[in-house]
Amino acid sequence: MLNFHKEHKNLVLTAGVVFIALSIMIAILPAFQMQETEPIPDQKPLTANERKGLEIYVSENCMACHTQQVRNIEMDNMWGSRPSIPSDYFYSKKRLDVWRQSPSLLGSERTGPDLTNIGNRQPSEDWHLLHLYNPRAVVSESVMPSYPWLFREVDSTLVGKDQKTIAVPKEIFNQPGTKIVATEDAMFLVDYLKSLKQTELPGGNVNDFIPALKKIQTGGMGGDKATGGLDGENLFKQTCAACHQDNGKGITGAFPPLAGSDIVNDKDPEMLITIVLQGYDALPNYGVMPPFGDQLTDAEIAAITTHERSSWGNDAPAVKEEDVKKIREMVKNELNQ
Template sequence: MLNLHKDHKNLVLLAFTVFVVLSIGVAILPAYQMEEYEPIPGMKDLTEQEKRGLSLYVAEGCVACHTQQVRNIEMDKTWGERPSLASDYYYSKKRMDVWRQSPSLLGSERTGPDLTDIGNRQPSEDWHLLHLYNPRLVVEASVMPQYSWMFHKTDTSYVEVDDVTLPRSITKMEGSDVIVASQDALDLVVYLKSLQQFSFEDYDPPMDFIPALPKEENVTTGKTPQKSKGAGLYQSNCAACHQVTGRGVKGAFPPLAGSLIVNDNNPEMLIKIILMGYDAREEYGVMPALGDNLTDEEIKAITDHERSSWGNNAPEVSLEMITRLRDSVTNAKIQ
């Protein structure tokens, strides 16, 4: 038995061991686990100029007053069309190297507005430059400090072809003076304009993302026209999120391959999700209701496809059950 109050060597060794174990379990492992998600199909990586702007955003402490997260609450609908997903941050949160994790930009204060979708709300480069130079020029009640060191005043005769100048009518420069934006200001504005919430409604998967539909074959080959119909309907309505492989997107959309809900012998929950939508898991995006867009026969084709693909092996769904559940959902809405 250790006599730690006298054996200082073992006491220090024990304390160090506990520190290492806690550091690995509380800090290191969670940091790597948080990276186990994928970019949303169709999202683009940051350009080199946008990455420089990102570094300036961090260096200038913008995160102290601005958030980049849309929460799943009513008041946050001002900032984006949907709640933020882990996959939204894939490219801005990539690990710098094995030792360094890129800084979190989610923020916790909203002294200023959320910037998740600022690139869509304010697409004008001139507006952003004026806002950095003197926020009160474009937002009279703004409490944001001026970033005037990112600009310099010069005479118009010294302005070069590639220089970006601020409108003299707004900055109220006297004589031939003009305000020129530095490269840092331009890089930061490019980054801010890149902050645009990805819209799935406008996403059109590329052709290589959607494989060719299986050809209709007779019953002797094991593939029926109904199954081909289900595959086509799945690709049209579900594949952009859950992917044609059924694997989903980590941090955005749950996998259907191996899903307990999809493979349940009682498919009521799966049918209700398709009819009514689903928003019970914060780590995934909201599933929209498809009941108004699909007939009972189409829902049956989709569910049968999902329950018999990607290794799933569940029995077919009865059309009568889908009709019954649709009626119950409709009656619940009326009441």
Template sequence: MLNFHKDHKNLVLTAGLVFVALSVMVAILPAFQMQETVPLPNEKPLTEAEREGLHIYVKENCMACHTQQVRNIEMDKMWGSRPSIPSDYFYSKKRLDVWRQSPSVLGSERTGPDLTDIGSRQPSEDWHLLHLYNPRAVVSASVMPSYPWLFREVPESMLTKDDREVVAPEAYFNKPGIALVASREALLLVDYLKSLKQTELPTGISKDFIPAKKRKEVSGGTSNSSNARSGPDGANLYKQVCVACHQDNGKGIPGAFPPLDGSKIVNDENHETLIRIIIQGYDANPNFGVMPPFGEQLTDEEIAAIASHERSSWGNNAPPVSEDDVKKIREFINKELNP
């Protein structure tokens, strides 16, 4: 044994065996385990458009700055409702051909946010298109590069019904008589991004986050503090759902997304229009982007909390909205749609 380093045959043989063993453990066994992965019951396969968008996502090397893996730690809770599992990638791992596997979209860097559930966090097509054209137009501190080659400039007189015009602020696109139009590649990429939504786990199966630090349990009964609050936090929900378009100060993005500060709809004593917009979305103002509906994403209690926050912030001064108010309007909308 003392001369093992001088025994070339045994040294090479040992190195070869170690290499084979590691290859089996690191590559071959996990590959066999992956073959047993099945999709979640409610998981939807990618459409052809979404799959083309995935290829554009890879082509533009978006994985260099964005991950698609919600880690099993408490700090990742902001990126998804649960930690990622192998089944989440079942449909995105389709082979390109006999020789090539689809590129991994897991990523290893978070220069930008994780995109696992971006389709739920940001369902607005207008926002995604404007963000691709110039990220600073919607996120002032963004370090993401612009992708102007995914857009083209077309004289307004030559626009067709098939052209997807992008609503952009004058500060970022100000060419009278010229329209900014999204290319097919940009639309496909946005289709893919909007498809990124975490699928709910089957009933009875839970996958909780591991806290980075154990929470300290407070003993001695309930707190009587006047600061104790119940129900969802409207300000926090606003930051999760609305701030990307309407901004933290409620000023919106001029020429792209309307302000809520001083808005007649927000301050109207009759809150029906505001609640309808949150539930059903809004596409009646050609000067601004389309607001997607949030009725399926948010509960009545959460909508009430967001609306109340908007009606009492940035100088707005309107009565709060209750959960019952939202429930009644949602029931009325359902009757309209299903008479």
């Protein structure tokens, strides 16, 4: 019979064949199975620009620090409204070209936030560009690298109409007569990032996260009805602070301050709530604010605005969930008319 101690041929052959058999069973067959997916009905394919953006994402190896997978455990609820499913990756995880394989977008390290839903969470193009130029301009504690090679310094007089200039705070870039202009690559990358949105499943997202710890089961992101049950400060940090900053002071030249703002401190919160729901583009010297109506519930908006109206020296009455509900309906009617 097989005497592995003396027959090198049998030893190597057995080790090789068993390993190949196990590998086929545990890796190759499941892999074949996993690539047999179809897209979700509402899922949009990547546009040509978004695909170019994905290639930059891969070439800068953003996967080293950013995951793109919402795990089916409650703590990942903050990165998406439902756990990721194989179809989510239908368009993005395709072989790039002859030389490069399908990108490893799922990632294994979350040094930075998960990006599955970044297009919904942070829809502002201005924010993304400034953040890529220098992350610490918008998030002072960030450890992400700057990507200045995706931008060019151009003489103010030579900036073309179709070129996108970045409003960089003076502490970071201060050369009068020179503007920072986004390159095509930067625009592609931002296009790709903005396209990262979780597709709603037909019939709505069934929240099938595995509840992990009691605390989360009771204090989830949208479960509570009462305003008092939601942490306005925390919600503000997750949703708004990227632009308006934790201290409510915004970033001069990019994002307006909330501390001392007339709109925020107005006794009647209607304008404030409308802006959160619909977005805002009335201030020429600041970036565009995207709408948050689809992303936040009435209770969450109430909690956030209440936090804004009672922090950083602001002093205005609290906002109730009903107020938000009323204004949301009003806005809807206006749009329908």
